[in-house]
Amino acid sequence: MKEDFATYRVKDLLKLTDFGKEINLKGWVRTKRGNKQVAFIAVNDGSIIHSIQVVADLGQFDEELMKLVTTGSCISVNGVLVESPGQGQPVEVQARAIEVYGTADAGTYPLQKKGHTLEFLREIAHLRPRTNTFGAVLRIRHAMAFGIHKYYNDRGFVYLHSPIITGSDAEGAGAMFQVTTLDVEKPPRTETGEVDYSKDFFGKHTGLTVSGQLEGELAAMALGLVYTFGPTFRAENSNTPRHLAEFWMIEPEMAFYDITDNMDLAEDMLKYLVQYALDTCYDDLEFLNKMYDNELLDRLKFIIENPFERLSYTEAIDILMASGQKFEFPVSWGLDLQSEHERYLVEKHFLRPVILTDYPRDIKAFYMKQNDDGKTVRAMDVLFPKIGEIIGGSQREESYEKLLARIEEMHIPEKDMWWYLDTRKFGTAPHSGFGLGFERLILFVTGMANIRDVIPFPRTPQNAEF
RNA sequence: UCCUCCCUAGCUCAGUUGGUUAGAGCAUCUGACUGUUAAUCAGAGGGUCGCUGGUUCAAGUCCAGCGGGGGGAGCCA
Numbered sequence: 001m002k003e004d005f006a007t008y009r010v011k012d013l014l015k016l017t018d019f020g021k022e023i024n025l026k027g028w029v030r031t032k033r034g035n036k037q038v039a040f041i042a043v044n045d046g047s048i049i050h051s052i053q054v055v056a057d058l059g060q061f062d063e064e065l066m067k068l069v070t071t072g073s074c075i076s077v078n079g080v081l082v083e084s085p086g087q088g089q090p091v092e093v094q095a096r097a098i099e100v101y102g103t104a105d106a107g108t109y110p111l112q113k114k115g116h117t118l119e120f121l122r123e124i125a126h127l128r129p130r131t132n133t134f135g136a137v138l139r140i141r142h143a144m145a146f147g148i149h150k151y152y153n154d155r156g157f158v159y160l161h162s163p164i165i166t167g168s169d170a171e172g173a174g175a176m177f178q179v180t181t182l183d184v185e186k187p188p189r190t191e192t193g194e195v196d197y198s199k200d201f202f203g204k205h206t207g208l209t210v211s212g213q214l215e216g217e218l219a220a221m222a223l224g225l226v227y228t229f230g231p232t233f234r235a236e237n238s239n240t241p242r243h244l245a246e247f248w249m250i251e252p253e254m255a256f257y258d259i260t261d262n263m264d265l266a267e268d269m270l271k272y273l274v275q276y277a278l279d280t281c282y283d284d285l286e287f288l289n290k291m292y293d294n295e296l297l298d299r300l301k302f303i304i305e306n307p308f309e310r311l312s313y314t315e316a317i318d319i320l321m322a323s324g325q326k327f328e329f330p331v332s333w334g335l336d337l338q339s340e341h342e343r344y345l346v347e348k349h350f351l352r353p354v355i356l357t358d359y360p361r362d363i364k365a366f367y368m369k370q371n372d373d374g375k376t377v378r379a380m381d382v383l384f385p386k387i388g389e390i391i392g393g394s395q396r397e398e399s400y401e402k403l404l405a406r407i408e409e410m411h412i413p414e415k416d417m418w419w420y421l422d423t424r425k426f427g428t429a430p431h432s433g434f435g436l437g438f439e440r441l442i443l444f445v446t447g448m449a450n451i452r453d454v455i456p457f458p459r460t461p462q463n464a465e466f
Numbered sequence: 467u468c469c470u471c472c473c474u475a476g477c478u479c480a481g482u483u484g485g486u487u488a489g490a491g492c493a494u495c496u497g498a499c500u501g502u503u504a505a506u507c508a509g510a511g512g513g514u515c516g517c518u519g520g521u522u523c524a525a526g527u528c529c530a531g532c533g534g535g536g537g538g539a540g541c542c543a
Contacts (some may be wrong), residue, residue: 033502040502055501071493088503112477112493113504119535120477174542211543236541237467249543328539339539392543437543450536462534 005078011047014091019083025052025093026076026101028130031113032069034058041069041095043077046129049136049283053084053092065098072104072111072130118453125457125466133291136284137454140277141442147276148229148250148438151269157225157252162212164231167204168416174234176207177245208233213433214367214420216253217396220431221423227252229438237461241450242388244439246459253433259369259378259395262432263355266382266391267308269436270353274300277445285446293447299385300445308353308382313337316345316356323349336363339388346383354383366406368394380434387444393434400424 005024008016013025027045034040037058042051054077058066069075079093086092110124111131121128128134149159165179181201182188188199197205212228219226232249252265277285278300289296311319320331320341325348329338337356346354359379361370368377382391397403403424407414414421442454452458457466 031504033505035499035502035505037500038502040505042503053503084501086501086503107476107494110476114477114492115504116477122535232543234542238541239467240539240541241537243542247543387543389543435543440543 009047010043010045010050010052013052013081013093014048014050014089016081016091019081019091021081022078022096023081023093024076024078025054027052027074029069029071029073029075029104031071039066039069041075043075044130044132044135046135049132049139049287050089053086053089054079054095054098055092056095056098061095061098065100068100068103069098070104070106070109071113072106072109073100074102074104075100118448118450122452122458129456132287134453136281136287137442137446137448138456139284140281140446141454143277143280144273144438144442144445145229147273147280148227148269150276151272152225152227152252155225157227158219158223160212160216160219160223160226160228162209162215162228162230162251164209165202165206166209167202167206168214168420174210174236176210177233177235179206179208210234211249211435212251213253213435216251216433217367217420217431218423220253220255220433221427221429224255225252226254239461241452242440242443244451244455244458244460247451247455248438250436250438251433253431255429255431257395257432258430259357259380259432262393262395262434263308263310263357263380266380266393266434266436267353267355270382270390270441271304273441274303274445278304288447292449296447299447303353306352308355309350310355310357312358313356313360313376313379314358316341316354319349320344334360334362342383342388346385353385356381356383364394366410366412367396367403369397370402370406378432382434384440384444386449387440390440390444391434391436393432395430395432398424398428398430400428 005022007024007026010025010027013023025043025045027043030042030044030051032039032041039056039058041054041056043054044051056066076099077093077095078097079095081091082094084090084092111127116131121131121134129138152159182195182199188196190196197203200206209232211232212230216226216228228249228251230248231246233246235245236243254261254265257265285297285300314333316337317331317333320327323344325344327338327340327344329340331341346352357378357380358371358376360375361368361377364377364379368379370377378395380393381389384390397406400421404414404421407417407421439451439454442448443451446454448454452460
């Protein structure tokens with residue numbers, strides 16, 4: 001076919017008003033309607049949620065060619081941009097020539113014109129990006145990733161590439177996937193019969209990272225403001241709509257930030273990102289609001305306009321105990337909050353995001369700064385409606401003595417932590433940081449209910465297809 | 467990992483106290499229609515009722531095991 005027409009993406013075509021212009025477009029057919037005289041072909045190229053209507057006067061097209069233009073096929077169209085006489089779209093393309101790049105057999109192509117369940121789409125994750133829903137989710141996901149880099153870059157943070165392979169299992173954030181080149185059938189053994197990891201690729205036992213925080217702290221003690229944003233792996237047998245074995249996490253780490261600065265940053269960042277989604281992905285959000293969650297747009301706007309509620313763990317316990325609410329799990333000071341407790345606080349009592357601080361030290365990680373009361377640490381968890389914990393963070397313990405005491409107390413192998421302890425030995429500083437689960441953010445922003453639907457190819461127990 | 471629910475046509479589902487030949491909508495195919503919007507109208511094809519075993523004269527239906535999936539819980543981001 002003639003190649004002298006300039007190719008446009010659908011997103012741009014829909015905005016053009018110079019009717020009569022000759023253009024080319026390429027994309028995938030969503031539907032074909034019509035009669036003997038005329039065919040209406042909805043073409044989507046992923047640049048925007050909307051499809052463009054291509055109109056083919058069937059007198060001018062080969063019947064055999066038109067038979068190949070089916071839902072799912074890929075075509076290139078030369079045509080003229082015209083004002084649409086029909087309802088539903090401002091412009092359409094009067095086709096002059098159509099080339100079929102790839103057919104999609106109508107009898108076996110799994111995606112139909114009608115809606116599919118999200119569960120079914122998970123089974124065809126290789127094709128689900130072609131749906132309106134996943135187009136929207138993936139564009140929003142991109143915008144959020146870009147917005148995160150923009151947010152931190154604009155504020156002078158350095159993007160730190162923390163390692164994916166790690167030899168430290170000390171963070172305690174969860175079970176690690178082992179990384180090895182040893183023959184798992186017959187690994188080399190020591191004289192005492194244990195697997196000899198000194199013969200392994202790295203000369204020691206290694207795994208995939210469960211957190212970039214510790215390395216983030218190292219860099220924060222030099223660059224001041226850093227963040228990591230990378231894949232994170234947890235070999236936990238978690239089967240919930242909120243957990244993945246492979247997910248992405250953003251972990252800012254800031255020298256000279258105390259717990260309040262930390263909370264301010266977390267709240268400001270979340271509001272910025274929600275606003276960024278509204279600014280850059282409104283069409284997609286509108287679609288999701290219409291199809292899945294009628295309160296999505298209202299909820300997003302509410303988040304931006306209202307301050308998060310901040311209170312201590314102790315105050316939260318008091319509220320829960322005074323609530324008169326029947327909980328499946330008892331509430332008492334010292335016990336970790338259960339999902340039902342967090343949900344009560346966020347969705348029943350405060351009706352807004354909640355930041356809880358100063359948790360009992362015995363239920364939190366070793367690196368959190370110990371309060372003077374000897375009982376609590378400067379932890380902060382940001383709890384969101386529907387999602388639960390979206391951020392977990394703390395001011396870090398900067399005292400060498402206190403940190404070492406805690407490491408010993410919790411039986412963390414000190415020999416693996418020498419480099420981390422060195423930061424407290426040499427030029428230590430008050431500092432803070434947190435971890436934001438990227439997919440949980442996307443859950444909130446898209447209104448999707450299952451975390452497997454906000455990542456292109458989810459990795460969960462018993463599932464690594466695609 | 468625990469609790470619970472589900473698995474019937476390509477998809478979404480119905481299927482009565484166990485009883486003859488398992489149904490519908492959509493999708494697909496064929497036909498009709500001069501501009502459709504999840505087009506419409508008419509017709510047709512399409513099933514190892516997740517798998518294995520058991521109970522019974524008789525199992526989509528009852529029982530057991532296994533597999534897959536959803537929701538809740540735990541672990542957390």
